[in-house]
Amino acid sequence: MGRFTMEAKIMEEVTVFLDILEQEDRHSGFDVHNHLTVSVSAIISSLIFGKHFTHDDPYFVRLLDCLYRLSKVVTPDASNFIPGISLLPNSNFRRFKTYYNEVKTDFFEKEIAEHTARLDTENPRDFIDVYLTKMIELRKAGKHTTFSEEQLLVLVSDIFGAGSETTTTTLKWAFLYMIRHPDKQSKVQEELDRVIGRSRLPCLNDQASLLYTQATLFEVFRRSSVVPLGVFHAAVKETTLAGYRIPEGAIIGPNLWGIHHDPALWQNPNEFQPERFLDSDGNLMKPDTLLPFSAGLRTCIGELLARQEAFLFFASVLQRFNLVPPEGGPVPEDSGLLSIVLASKPYKMRAIVR
Numbered sequence: 001m002g003r004f005t006m007e008a009k010i011m012e013e014v015t016v017f018l019d020i021l022e023q024e025d026r027h028s029g030f031d032v033h034n035h036l037t038v039s040v041s042a043i044i045s046s047l048i049f050g051k052h053f054t055h056d057d058p059y060f061v062r063l064l065d066c067l068y069r070l071s072k073v074v075t076p077d078a079s080n081f082i083p084g085i086s087l088l089p090n091s092n093f094r095r096f097k098t099y100y101n102e103v104k105t106d107f108f109e110k111e112i113a114e115h116t117a118r119l120d121t122e123n124p125r126d127f128i129d130v131y132l133t134k135m136i137e138l139r140k141a142g143k144h145t146t147f148s149e150e151q152l153l154v155l156v157s158d159i160f161g162a163g164s165e166t167t168t169t170t171l172k173w174a175f176l177y178m179i180r181h182p183d184k185q186s187k188v189q190e191e192l193d194r195v196i197g198r199s200r201l202p203c204l205n206d207q208a209s210l211l212y213t214q215a216t217l218f219e220v221f222r223r224s225s226v227v228p229l230g231v232f233h234a235a236v237k238e239t240t241l242a243g244y245r246i247p248e249g250a251i252i253g254p255n256l257w258g259i260h261h262d263p264a265l266w267q268n269p270n271e272f273q274p275e276r277f278l279d280s281d282g283n284l285m286k287p288d289t290l291l292p293f294s295a296g297l298r299t300c301i302g303e304l305l306a307r308q309e310a311f312l313f314f315a316s317v318l319q320r321f322n323l324v325p326p327e328g329g330p331v332p333e334d335s336g337l338l339s340i341v342l343a344s345k346p347y348k349m350r351a352i353v354r
Contacts, residue, residue, distance in 0.1 A: 184272065
Protein backbone atom coordinates (compact mmCIF):
# COMPACT_ATOMS: atom_id res chain seq x y z
CA MET A 1 0.00 0.00 0.00
CA GLY A 2 1.27 3.42 -0.94
CA ARG A 3 4.53 2.40 -2.56
CA PHE A 4 5.86 4.69 -5.26
CA THR A 5 5.17 1.89 -7.77
CA MET A 6 1.49 2.82 -7.40
CA GLU A 7 2.13 6.36 -8.64
CA ALA A 8 1.98 5.37 -12.32
CA LYS A 9 -1.36 3.60 -11.80
CA ILE A 10 -2.78 6.62 -9.95
CA MET A 11 -1.58 9.02 -12.63
CA GLU A 12 -3.25 6.94 -15.36
CA GLU A 13 -6.58 7.61 -13.69
CA VAL A 14 -5.73 11.24 -12.89
CA THR A 15 -5.12 11.86 -16.61
CA VAL A 16 -8.44 10.23 -17.55
CA PHE A 17 -10.23 12.23 -14.85
CA LEU A 18 -8.74 15.53 -16.06
CA ASP A 19 -9.87 14.82 -19.62
CA ILE A 20 -13.39 14.05 -18.38
CA LEU A 21 -13.54 17.33 -16.44
CA GLU A 22 -12.42 19.24 -19.52
CA GLN A 23 -15.31 17.76 -21.53
CA GLU A 24 -17.99 18.59 -18.95
CA ASP A 25 -20.51 21.40 -19.44
CA ARG A 26 -19.08 24.80 -18.56
CA HIS A 27 -22.30 26.54 -17.53
CA SER A 28 -24.93 24.39 -15.82
CA GLY A 29 -22.34 22.46 -13.82
CA PHE A 30 -22.10 18.75 -13.03
CA ASP A 31 -21.91 16.36 -10.09
CA VAL A 32 -18.37 15.00 -9.86
CA HIS A 33 -19.33 11.98 -7.73
CA ASN A 34 -19.62 9.31 -10.43
CA HIS A 35 -16.45 10.37 -12.24
CA LEU A 36 -14.44 10.31 -9.02
CA THR A 37 -15.86 6.99 -7.87
CA VAL A 38 -14.93 5.26 -11.12
CA SER A 39 -11.41 6.74 -11.21
CA VAL A 40 -10.57 5.90 -7.59
CA SER A 41 -12.15 2.45 -7.78
CA ALA A 42 -10.19 1.64 -10.92
CA ILE A 43 -6.97 2.18 -8.94
CA ILE A 44 -8.14 -0.19 -6.21
CA SER A 45 -9.13 -2.73 -8.88
CA SER A 46 -5.66 -2.75 -10.38
CA LEU A 47 -4.16 -3.26 -6.93
CA ILE A 48 -6.46 -6.10 -5.84
CA PHE A 49 -7.54 -7.78 -9.08
CA GLY A 50 -4.64 -6.87 -11.35
CA LYS A 51 -7.20 -5.56 -13.85
CA HIS A 52 -7.58 -2.14 -15.40
CA PHE A 53 -11.23 -1.40 -16.08
CA THR A 54 -12.37 1.30 -18.48
CA HIS A 55 -14.97 3.74 -17.20
CA ASP A 56 -17.72 2.25 -19.37
CA ASP A 57 -16.99 -1.44 -18.68
CA PRO A 58 -20.43 -2.99 -17.88
CA TYR A 59 -18.97 -5.43 -15.32
CA PHE A 60 -17.17 -2.62 -13.50
CA VAL A 61 -20.15 -0.24 -13.64
CA ARG A 62 -22.40 -2.90 -12.11
CA LEU A 63 -19.88 -3.62 -9.35
CA LEU A 64 -19.74 0.06 -8.43
CA ASP A 65 -23.54 0.30 -8.45
CA CYS A 66 -23.77 -2.64 -6.02
CA LEU A 67 -21.14 -1.07 -3.75
CA TYR A 68 -22.95 2.28 -3.83
CA ARG A 69 -26.23 0.68 -2.70
CA LEU A 70 -24.32 -1.21 -0.03
CA SER A 71 -22.68 1.97 1.31
CA LYS A 72 -26.04 3.69 1.75
CA VAL A 73 -27.31 1.15 4.28
CA VAL A 74 -24.17 1.12 6.45
CA THR A 75 -25.06 3.87 8.91
CA PRO A 76 -24.44 4.36 12.63
CA ASP A 77 -27.87 3.81 14.17
CA ALA A 78 -29.52 2.31 17.23
CA SER A 79 -28.63 -1.23 16.11
CA ASN A 80 -25.00 -0.44 16.96
CA PHE A 81 -26.05 -0.26 20.61
CA ILE A 82 -29.21 -2.40 20.69
CA PRO A 83 -28.32 -5.49 18.60
CA GLY A 84 -31.89 -6.85 18.56
CA ILE A 85 -32.97 -4.04 16.22
CA SER A 86 -30.94 -5.64 13.43
CA LEU A 87 -33.38 -8.59 13.44
CA LEU A 88 -36.35 -6.45 12.40
CA PRO A 89 -37.63 -7.12 8.83
CA ASN A 90 -36.73 -3.71 7.38
CA SER A 91 -33.54 -3.08 9.33
CA ASN A 92 -30.47 -1.65 7.62
CA PHE A 93 -28.58 -4.76 8.68
CA ARG A 94 -30.89 -7.04 6.69
CA ARG A 95 -30.58 -4.82 3.60
CA PHE A 96 -26.82 -4.78 4.13
CA LYS A 97 -26.71 -8.59 4.11
CA THR A 98 -28.73 -8.72 0.88
CA TYR A 99 -26.51 -6.23 -0.96
CA TYR A 100 -23.29 -7.67 0.47
CA ASN A 101 -24.20 -11.21 -0.60
CA GLU A 102 -24.77 -9.93 -4.13
CA VAL A 103 -21.34 -8.27 -4.26
CA LYS A 104 -19.65 -11.25 -2.61
CA THR A 105 -21.18 -13.89 -4.89
CA ASP A 106 -21.24 -12.07 -8.22
CA PHE A 107 -17.86 -10.36 -7.99
CA PHE A 108 -15.41 -11.09 -5.19
CA GLU A 109 -15.86 -14.87 -4.99
CA LYS A 110 -15.57 -15.12 -8.78
CA GLU A 111 -12.37 -13.05 -8.82
CA ILE A 112 -10.79 -15.18 -6.09
CA ALA A 113 -11.79 -18.40 -7.89
CA GLU A 114 -10.25 -17.15 -11.14
CA HIS A 115 -7.03 -16.16 -9.35
CA THR A 116 -6.84 -19.55 -7.64
CA ALA A 117 -7.25 -21.38 -10.95
CA ARG A 118 -4.45 -19.50 -12.72
CA LEU A 119 -2.15 -18.76 -9.77
CA ASP A 120 1.59 -18.62 -10.48
CA THR A 121 3.22 -18.53 -7.06
CA GLU A 122 6.52 -17.45 -8.62
CA ASN A 123 4.98 -14.41 -10.28
CA PRO A 124 2.15 -12.94 -8.18
CA ARG A 125 0.50 -10.05 -10.02
CA ASP A 126 -1.76 -8.43 -7.45
CA PHE A 127 -3.01 -8.51 -3.86
CA ILE A 128 -5.08 -11.69 -4.30
CA ASP A 129 -2.13 -13.54 -5.86
CA VAL A 130 0.22 -12.45 -3.07
CA TYR A 131 -2.26 -13.53 -0.39
CA LEU A 132 -2.88 -16.94 -1.98
CA THR A 133 0.86 -17.49 -2.41
CA LYS A 134 1.52 -16.72 1.26
CA MET A 135 -1.37 -18.94 2.38
CA ILE A 136 -0.01 -21.89 0.40
CA GLU A 137 3.51 -21.28 1.73
CA LEU A 138 2.34 -21.30 5.37
CA ARG A 139 0.18 -24.39 4.91
CA LYS A 140 3.01 -26.34 3.23
CA ALA A 141 5.30 -25.40 6.12
CA GLY A 142 2.72 -26.81 8.55
CA LYS A 143 2.46 -23.50 10.39
CA HIS A 144 -0.66 -22.39 12.23
CA THR A 145 -2.12 -19.46 10.29
CA THR A 146 -5.27 -17.37 10.08
CA PHE A 147 -4.75 -17.07 6.31
CA SER A 148 -7.79 -18.64 4.62
CA GLU A 149 -10.10 -18.22 1.65
CA GLU A 150 -12.75 -16.77 3.97
CA GLN A 151 -10.30 -14.23 5.40
CA LEU A 152 -9.22 -13.26 1.87
CA LEU A 153 -12.83 -12.63 0.86
CA VAL A 154 -13.35 -10.30 3.83
CA LEU A 155 -10.08 -8.46 3.14
CA VAL A 156 -10.93 -7.92 -0.52
CA SER A 157 -14.36 -6.59 0.48
CA ASP A 158 -12.90 -4.27 3.11
CA ILE A 159 -10.08 -2.88 0.97
CA PHE A 160 -12.27 -2.34 -2.07
CA GLY A 161 -15.20 -0.85 -0.19
CA ALA A 162 -13.27 1.35 2.21
CA GLY A 163 -10.51 2.27 -0.24
CA SER A 164 -12.81 3.70 -2.87
CA GLU A 165 -15.56 5.35 -0.80
CA THR A 166 -13.30 7.24 1.63
CA THR A 167 -10.94 8.68 -0.99
CA THR A 168 -13.81 9.67 -3.29
CA THR A 169 -15.58 11.40 -0.40
CA THR A 170 -12.41 13.20 0.72
CA LEU A 171 -11.80 14.58 -2.76
CA LYS A 172 -15.42 15.72 -3.06
CA TRP A 173 -14.97 17.65 0.19
CA ALA A 174 -11.67 19.07 -1.08
CA PHE A 175 -13.28 20.43 -4.26
CA LEU A 176 -16.24 21.75 -2.25
CA TYR A 177 -13.96 23.69 0.11
CA MET A 178 -12.07 25.17 -2.84
CA ILE A 179 -15.34 26.40 -4.34
CA ARG A 180 -16.41 27.88 -1.00
CA HIS A 181 -12.99 29.45 -0.37
CA PRO A 182 -11.63 30.81 -3.67
CA ASP A 183 -8.88 32.68 -1.82
CA LYS A 184 -7.47 29.36 -0.54
CA GLN A 185 -7.85 27.88 -4.02
CA SER A 186 -5.81 30.75 -5.46
CA LYS A 187 -3.04 30.21 -2.91
CA VAL A 188 -2.78 26.54 -3.81
CA GLN A 189 -2.68 27.40 -7.51
CA GLU A 190 -0.04 30.10 -6.99
CA GLU A 191 2.18 27.55 -5.25
CA LEU A 192 1.62 24.95 -7.98
CA ASP A 193 2.49 27.49 -10.68
CA ARG A 194 5.60 28.63 -8.84
CA VAL A 195 6.95 25.19 -7.95
CA ILE A 196 5.83 23.08 -10.92
CA GLY A 197 4.50 25.35 -13.64
CA ARG A 198 1.98 23.97 -16.11
CA SER A 199 4.17 21.99 -18.50
CA ARG A 200 3.85 18.76 -16.50
CA LEU A 201 1.55 17.21 -13.93
CA PRO A 202 2.44 17.10 -10.21
CA CYS A 203 4.20 13.99 -8.92
CA LEU A 204 4.83 12.56 -5.45
CA ASN A 205 8.35 13.97 -5.34
CA ASP A 206 6.80 17.47 -5.46
CA GLN A 207 5.09 17.06 -2.10
CA ALA A 208 8.04 18.33 -0.06
CA SER A 209 7.98 21.61 -2.02
CA LEU A 210 4.21 22.11 -1.97
CA LEU A 211 3.72 22.97 1.68
CA TYR A 212 0.58 25.10 1.34
CA THR A 213 -1.02 22.44 -0.86
CA GLN A 214 -0.28 19.80 1.78
CA ALA A 215 -1.56 22.08 4.54
CA THR A 216 -4.80 22.53 2.58
CA LEU A 217 -5.25 18.78 2.33
CA PHE A 218 -4.57 18.45 6.07
CA GLU A 219 -7.36 20.95 6.67
CA VAL A 220 -9.67 19.00 4.34
CA PHE A 221 -8.93 15.85 6.37
CA ARG A 222 -9.62 17.66 9.66
CA ARG A 223 -12.64 19.72 8.69
CA SER A 224 -14.47 16.94 6.81
CA SER A 225 -13.59 14.00 9.12
CA VAL A 226 -15.08 11.56 6.61
CA VAL A 227 -14.97 8.67 9.12
CA PRO A 228 -16.22 10.59 12.17
CA LEU A 229 -16.16 7.66 14.62
CA GLY A 230 -13.23 5.81 13.11
CA VAL A 231 -13.48 2.04 12.78
CA PHE A 232 -14.93 0.24 15.78
CA HIS A 233 -12.67 -2.12 17.72
CA ALA A 234 -13.15 -4.36 20.78
CA ALA A 235 -11.28 -4.34 24.09
CA VAL A 236 -9.24 -7.56 24.37
CA LYS A 237 -9.31 -7.35 28.17
CA GLU A 238 -10.88 -5.26 30.92
CA THR A 239 -9.16 -1.96 31.62
CA THR A 240 -9.76 1.52 33.03
CA LEU A 241 -9.57 4.71 30.99
CA ALA A 242 -9.95 8.16 32.52
CA GLY A 243 -11.73 6.60 35.48
CA TYR A 244 -14.19 4.61 33.36
CA ARG A 245 -14.26 0.82 33.43
CA ILE A 246 -13.99 -0.70 29.95
CA PRO A 247 -15.11 -4.35 30.13
CA GLU A 248 -13.55 -7.06 28.00
CA GLY A 249 -15.25 -7.24 24.61
CA ALA A 250 -16.65 -3.69 24.81
CA ILE A 251 -16.98 -2.00 21.42
CA ILE A 252 -14.77 1.10 21.20
CA GLY A 253 -14.91 3.85 18.59
CA PRO A 254 -12.60 6.88 18.61
CA ASN A 255 -14.59 10.10 18.23
CA LEU A 256 -12.41 11.59 15.48
CA TRP A 257 -14.98 14.30 14.70
CA GLY A 258 -14.88 15.39 18.35
CA ILE A 259 -11.08 15.56 18.32
CA HIS A 260 -10.96 17.45 15.03
CA HIS A 261 -13.52 20.04 16.16
CA ASP A 262 -12.48 20.50 19.79
CA PRO A 263 -11.97 24.26 20.43
CA ALA A 264 -9.42 23.33 23.11
CA LEU A 265 -7.26 21.82 20.37
CA TRP A 266 -8.09 23.98 17.34
CA GLN A 267 -8.72 27.71 17.16
CA ASN A 268 -12.02 28.39 15.37
CA PRO A 269 -12.46 24.69 14.54
CA ASN A 270 -15.47 25.22 12.25
CA GLU A 271 -13.52 27.54 9.95
CA PHE A 272 -11.49 26.30 6.99
CA GLN A 273 -7.93 27.50 7.69
CA PRO A 274 -5.04 25.63 6.00
CA GLU A 275 -2.66 28.12 7.61
CA ARG A 276 -3.14 26.39 10.98
CA PHE A 277 -0.76 23.68 9.69
CA LEU A 278 2.05 26.12 8.83
CA ASP A 279 4.41 27.70 11.35
CA SER A 280 5.65 31.30 11.24
CA ASP A 281 8.40 30.29 8.80
CA GLY A 282 5.98 28.53 6.48
CA ASN A 283 7.07 25.03 7.48
CA LEU A 284 4.46 22.26 7.50
CA MET A 285 3.23 21.04 10.90
CA LYS A 286 1.27 17.86 11.56
CA PRO A 287 0.00 17.80 15.14
CA ASP A 288 -0.76 14.51 16.87
CA THR A 289 -4.39 15.60 17.09
CA LEU A 290 -4.85 15.26 13.32
CA LEU A 291 -6.19 11.70 13.00
CA PRO A 292 -8.01 11.27 9.68
CA PHE A 293 -7.03 7.59 9.42
CA SER A 294 -8.08 6.63 12.96
CA ALA A 295 -5.98 6.19 16.10
CA GLY A 296 -3.92 3.55 17.85
CA LEU A 297 -2.07 0.57 16.40
CA ARG A 298 -4.92 -0.51 14.09
CA THR A 299 -5.07 2.54 11.83
CA CYS A 300 -6.14 2.38 8.19
CA ILE A 301 -4.02 -0.08 6.20
CA GLY A 302 -4.50 2.03 3.09
CA GLU A 303 -3.38 5.35 4.59
CA LEU A 304 -0.30 5.82 2.41
CA LEU A 305 -2.19 4.99 -0.77
CA ALA A 306 -5.07 7.29 0.21
CA ARG A 307 -2.69 10.18 0.92
CA GLN A 308 -1.00 9.70 -2.45
CA GLU A 309 -4.32 9.58 -4.31
CA ALA A 310 -5.64 12.67 -2.51
CA PHE A 311 -2.48 14.66 -3.28
CA LEU A 312 -2.14 13.67 -6.94
CA PHE A 313 -5.83 14.16 -7.82
CA PHE A 314 -6.17 17.40 -5.84
CA ALA A 315 -2.95 19.03 -7.06
CA SER A 316 -3.52 17.98 -10.67
CA VAL A 317 -7.09 19.28 -10.78
CA LEU A 318 -6.20 22.67 -9.28
CA GLN A 319 -3.19 23.00 -11.55
CA ARG A 320 -5.44 22.79 -14.62
CA PHE A 321 -8.83 24.14 -13.48
CA ASN A 322 -10.57 26.84 -11.50
CA LEU A 323 -13.39 25.23 -9.52
CA VAL A 324 -16.51 27.43 -9.28
CA PRO A 325 -20.28 27.04 -8.73
CA PRO A 326 -22.65 26.68 -11.71
CA GLU A 327 -23.64 29.94 -13.38
CA GLY A 328 -26.40 31.40 -11.26
CA GLY A 329 -26.28 28.33 -9.05
CA PRO A 330 -25.75 28.06 -5.30
CA VAL A 331 -22.44 27.67 -3.51
CA PRO A 332 -22.40 24.12 -2.10
CA GLU A 333 -23.21 23.66 1.57
CA ASP A 334 -20.50 22.44 3.93
CA SER A 335 -22.83 20.26 6.02
CA GLY A 336 -22.72 16.54 5.47
CA LEU A 337 -24.79 13.36 5.14
CA LEU A 338 -23.86 10.32 7.23
CA SER A 339 -23.78 6.79 5.80
CA ILE A 340 -20.70 4.57 5.77
CA VAL A 341 -18.80 7.89 5.63
CA LEU A 342 -19.65 11.52 6.29
CA ALA A 343 -20.22 12.72 2.73
CA SER A 344 -20.97 16.18 1.42
CA LYS A 345 -24.48 16.87 0.27
CA PRO A 346 -24.82 16.47 -3.53
CA TYR A 347 -23.60 19.56 -5.33
CA LYS A 348 -22.75 20.75 -8.81
CA MET A 349 -19.60 22.55 -9.86
CA ARG A 350 -17.86 23.87 -12.95
CA ALA A 351 -14.23 23.16 -13.85
CA ILE A 352 -12.90 26.09 -15.92
CA VAL A 353 -9.60 25.50 -17.72
CA ARG A 354 -7.05 27.99 -16.40
